[in-house]
Amino acid sequence: MDYQQLLTDVKQYVLKYFEGHHDPDLLYHDMEHTKGVVASATQIANHYQLNDEDFFVVVTAAWFHDIGYLIDKADHEAAGAELAGAHLKQLKVAEALIAKVKECILATRIPKNLPGSCSKLCAMPTFFT
Template sequence: MPLSSQDLLDRWIALAGPGAAQLGAGIIARYAEPHRHYHTVEHLRAMFTAIDELAAEAADIDAVRYAAFFHDAIYAVDRADNEERSADLARDVLESLDAAPELVDEVVRLVLLTRGHDTEAGDANGAVLCDADLVVLAGDPATYAAYAAAVRTEYGHVPDDLFRAGRAAVLRALANQPVLYRTPAARSRYEQRARANLSAELAALTEPGAADVGQP
């Protein structure tokens, strides 16, 4: 069953304590900003469902869950520094909660990692967070189509030809990676379906006269 907004808030309270409930509600509310179409509360819910499935693979699951809350907390389609600004917000909020410095540093590192999903070998926390962020690539056809359409809507100001070229470049970069998912569990569950989805969208984007299809 999909997580509700209350479920998300309960998870925040479990991490940060009941005294931080208002802060958590404010962070979750950012994902409902009207300019968002993919980077939404629904995306956050899907991430937490995947993190639950992969939790045993993390070294510090609390750091991963905090990073999920913050990873798209600041998002504007016309800016290239969303992850940096979100990481700054994470540091400010966690320091205001007197979180341990090592936890703060790890959450900041993880948020920044979602910019390129370029995890290093042995980075268990990074692998879980990035796999959860990319789980949308392995959706069923209807779910993937909705994701692609939402991405296109977020980039509605970009002309069709430029969008198709840019989106195709993003998908090729993903498809050319040796593996999309770093944790064994995610690779087993999602890799094959995600690659099929990427191939299908790339074909739709690059065929002559292709219609628009919807950046993880």
């Protein structure tokens, strides 16, 4: 699986989605915030030398973690996870991998509910708030 190409596709999709669904009420959870979270997630993933699949999961979750604010501010994590799942399915990503990405996005909920080890990285409050 070409994770780098998938990450490029994810990035393009999310940036285009933000551009097409601009919400002036989002003063913090916007495209710039998302780019910062992706940079931080990438830094953390590199520090922990995640394998290619886990790196893909963490960085993809970072791209989608707050996009749900454009759909449902009250349950933005679930909305972002569903949007990620739908997009990844279009990219023909395996269901098991989609489930990991969605789990990672949902792990950013407050209070924290951390079922998997990869989710612990996604739920670090310094980077995913």
